[in-house]
Amino acid sequence: MSKQLIISFLILLLLISVSGCGTAKTEDPSVSETDKNTVIIENYKFQPDEITIKSGETITWINKDSVKHTATGDSFDSGLLSKGSSYQQKFDNAGTYDYICTPHPYMKGKIIVE
Numbered sequence: 713m714s715k716q717l718i719i720s721f722l723i724l725l726l727l728i729s730v731s732g733c734g735t736a737k738t739e740d741p742s743v744s745e746t747d748k749n750t751v752i753i754e755n756y757k758f759q760p761d762e763i764t765i766k767s768g769e770t771i772t773w774i775n776k777d778s779v780k781h782t783a784t785g786d787s788f789d790s791g792l793l794s795k796g797s798s799y800q801q802k803f804d805n806a807g808t809y810d811y812i813c814t815p816h817p818y819m820k821g822k823i824i825v826e
């Protein structure tokens with residue numbers, strides 16, 4: 713029983729590492745994934761789903777899913793982002809900006825501008 717578990721775990725690890733390799737190709741090198749103001753769209757989620765910035769700062773969204781997503785709020789709309797595409801939006805006014813993905817409205821995110 714435990715041996716089977718270990719084997720399944722190893723197979724799972726292998727699958728994760730293989731799919732991880734496949735996603736690293738279509739990215740825009742000018743966009744930094746590790747920037748603190750970057751939201752990664754992956755597995756039908758905004759990561760992080762809540763982010764706090766100062767007014768005048770810019771948020772970058774990068775879609776890493778094969779399906780197309782958007783980041784759509786009341787005052788901005790990325791349009792459909794294909795895999796590897798990114799969208800930037802500057803926030804000049806303090807406030808809380810809730811947004812969703814238009815094709816998947818259960819995907820929710822929030823930008824807090826101080």
Ligand SMILES: [Cu+2]
Nearest residue numbers: 781782813816
């Ligand atoms: Cu979506």
